[in-house]
Amino acid sequence: MNTEHKPKAVIVIFGATGDLAKRKLFPSIYRLHRSKKIDSDFAVVGVGRRPWTNEEFRSNVSDSIQSSIKQSSELDEFASHFYYHPFDVTNPSSYLELKGMLSELDGKYGIPGNRMFYMAMAPEFFGTIARNLKSEGLTATEGWSRLVIEKPFGHDLPSAQELNDEIREAFSEDQIYRIDHYLGKQMVQNIEVIRFSNALFESVWNNRYISNIQVTSSEVLGVEDRGRYYENSGALRDMVQNHLMQMVALLAMEPPIKLETDEIRSEKVKVMRALRPLTEKDVPDYFVRGQYGKGESEDVSVPGYREESNVDPESNTETYVAGKLMIDNFRWAGVPFYIRTGKRMTAKSTKIVVQFKDLPMNLYSNDVDSKHPNLLVIHIQPDEGITLHLNAKEAGGGSYVKPIKLDYCSNCVDQFNTPEAYEKLIYDGLRGDATNFTHWDEVSLSWSYVDTISKAWETHKAEFPNYAAGSMGPKAADELLEKDGFHWWPITDMVD
Numbered sequence: 078m079n080t081e082h083k084p085k086a087v088i089v090i091f092g093a094t095g096d097l098a099k100r101k102l103f104p105s106i107y108r109l110h111r112s113k114k115i116d117s118d119f120a121v122v123g124v125g126r127r128p129w130t131n132e133e134f135r136s137n138v139s140d141s142i143q144s145s146i147k148q149s150s151e152l153d154e155f156a157s158h159f160y161y162h163p164f165d166v167t168n169p170s171s172y173l174e175l176k177g178m179l180s181e182l183d184g185k186y187g188i189p190g191n192r193m194f195y196m197a198m199a200p201e202f203f204g205t206i207a208r209n210l211k212s213e214g215l216t217a218t219e220g221w222s223r224l225v226i227e228k229p230f231g232h233d234l235p236s237a238q239e240l241n242d243e244i245r246e247a248f249s250e251d252q253i254y255r256i257d258h259y260l261g262k263q264m265v266q267n268i269e270v271i272r273f274s275n276a277l278f279e280s281v282w283n284n285r286y287i288s289n290i291q292v293t294s295s296e297v298l299g300v301e302d303r304g305r306y307y308e309n310s311g312a313l314r315d316m317v318q319n320h321l322m323q324m325v326a327l328l329a330m331e332p333p334i335k336l337e338t339d340e341i342r343s344e345k346v347k348v349m350r351a352l353r354p355l356t357e358k359d360v361p362d363y364f365v366r367g368q369y370g371k372g373e374s375e376d377v378s379v380p381g382y383r384e385e386s387n388v389d390p391e392s393n394t395e396t397y398v399a400g401k402l403m404i405d406n407f408r409w410a411g412v413p414f415y416i417r418t419g420k421r422m423t424a425k426s427t428k429i430v431v432q433f434k435d436l437p438m439n440l441y442s443n444d445v446d447s448k449h450p451n452l453l454v455i456h457i458q459p460d461e462g463i464t465l466h467l468n469a470k471e472a473g474g475g476s477y478v479k480p481i482k483l484d485y486c487s488n489c490v491d492q493f494n495t496p497e498a499y500e501k502l503i504y505d506g507l508r509g510d511a512t513n514f515t516h517w518d519e520v521s522l523s524w525s526y527v528d529t530i531s532k533a534w535e536t537h538k539a540e541f542p543n544y545a546a547g548s549m550g551p552k553a554a555d556e557l558l559e560k561d562g563f564h565w566w567p568i569t570d571m572v573d
């Protein structure tokens with residue numbers, strides 16, 4: 078992989094007056110600037126329809142990062158690299174003006190025509206923008222041009238395919254960086270390192286030693302002000318098709334022959350191809366959906382999903398999904414990968430629990446505490462680290478066994494230097510490292526898997542609401558594991 082050390086580019090943000098730009102993109106660019114990971118000569122051009130001036134745009138940028146800067150001169154210097162260009166992206170004639178502006182900025186900062194076009198807008202605009210960038214010559218420079226695309230990448234396989242065809246008319250696959258922000262998370266990136274740099278784990282990472290793997294991504298927040306988007310998405314499209322399936326792929330893939338983008342992607346694709354296909358009839362045996370009703374969240378009474386704004390009072394949209402994925406290959410035959418995600422659950426937590434099989438014979442079977450299986454827990458967020466659950470002899474006489482934990486907390490050691498997911502991904506995009514972005518093959522396979530589930534759910538109305546806000550989801554999700562002889566490991570206070 079030939080990546081730049083200290084990239085130098087103009088970043089064009091389409092949707093620069095929006096929420097994502099302010100909450101995630103500006104602070105990430107600031108952190109890259111402060112840590113000198115990008116060249117000090119850089120420029121950011123913001124596009125939106127609002128008739129802002131450069132000064133108004135810069136003041137919005139400053140607001141987004143103010144809390145992390147002590148000196149106003151530093152803030153002013155950083156914000157001075159930001160320029161605003163108001164136009165409606167559906168208007169082709171405005172792209173020529175943008176082109177002129179980018180050339181000027183290349184000259185002013187000595188940038189060799191490198192451009193990152195970041196689509197922080199609704200997906201219906203992605204194809205139009207890509208086409209206009211190409212037809213108006215904004216990508217024809219001496220340097221590189223890359224297109225960063227936010228989720229959702231389509232609504233199902235046909236719409237994702239259509240979108241992909243549109244952007245592929247203007248950009249080649251290796252110029253397209255599809256964001257899945259979970260791939261930018263420190264501990265998601267650590268999955269590969271934990272697996273492939275520890276003989277202890279890789280030698281037992283298969284169906285002979287692992288009984289099941291559980292991936293949980295729970296949220297305390299409800300749908301907030303995103304009802305309009307979420308009604309057409311639901312937890313399956315919003316979280317499972319992308320973040321959860323990506324984590325499963327990283328957990329299940331074979332070691333790549335090299336740590337190179339194409340090699341890693343190709344191993345992830347093989348996992349997705351090995352997923353046991355479901356028919357609509359199979360769906361109830363493998364997947365459970367839920368929708369929150371009113372309840373108590375962190376000691377406050379909160380409304381049910383159907384009472385949220387921009388949500389149909391009869392909504393059939395799921396805010397919770399639990400599922401069992403089977404990977405029918407030599408390594409994983411017979412090992413269920415359980416996943417669950419939901420809004421308005423008990424805690425904000427993303428965790429992976431790898432449960433190892435019991436020993437063939439238990440010498441300590443008279444001991445009530447001795448039945449604890451070995452677990453490897455990968456804490457993705459909010460805590461970052463790993464815990465290994467083992468059994469050891471209790472101090473004192475006798476041979477009593479007690480469960481013990483070996484803990485490594487990554488963000489306790491380096492709390493302030495852990496890069497935020499978007500910071501990491503923007504940096505990778507600027508360096509030309511596409512490893513932590515999703516290839517079209519992964520996107521299409523995950524849509525094809527998920528589409529069967531959504532079709533089954535669209536044709537049968539669910540009995541919603543079926544879990545109270547502030548709980549861990551519907552009872553049926555527990556039964557999904559119980560029928561296989563397992564249970565969900567709690568996401569807080571696992572074993573003391």
Ligand SMILES: NC(=O)C1=CN([C@@H]2O[C@H](COP(=O)(O)OP(=O)(O)OC[C@H]3O[C@@H](n4cnc5c(N)ncnc54)[C@H](OP(=O)(O)O)[C@@H]3O)[C@@H](O)[C@H]2O)C=CC1
Nearest residue numbers: 092093094095096097125126127165166197198199227228
């Ligand atoms: N917000 C978040 O946390 C996350 C967002 N995303 C994705 O990021 C994208 C953006 O989300 P978000 O920032 O929340 O959305 P917002 O609604 O906050 O922002 C939309 C942006 O698009 C601009 N815009 C809309 N129509 C036009 C147009 N015709 N021409 C030019 N500009 C236009 C708006 O500018 P103006 O109003 O000035 O016209 C605004 O800057 C979406 O794809 C979303 O799914 C993904 C993950 C998380």
Ligand SMILES: O=C1O[C@H](COP(=O)(O)O)[C@@H](O)[C@H](O)[C@H]1O
Nearest residue numbers: 228258294296315316320427458
């Ligand atoms: O992509 C999304 O992710 C967030 C959860 O992200 P996290 O980093 O806070 O775990 C989720 O709230 C949102 O609905 C979804 O679109």
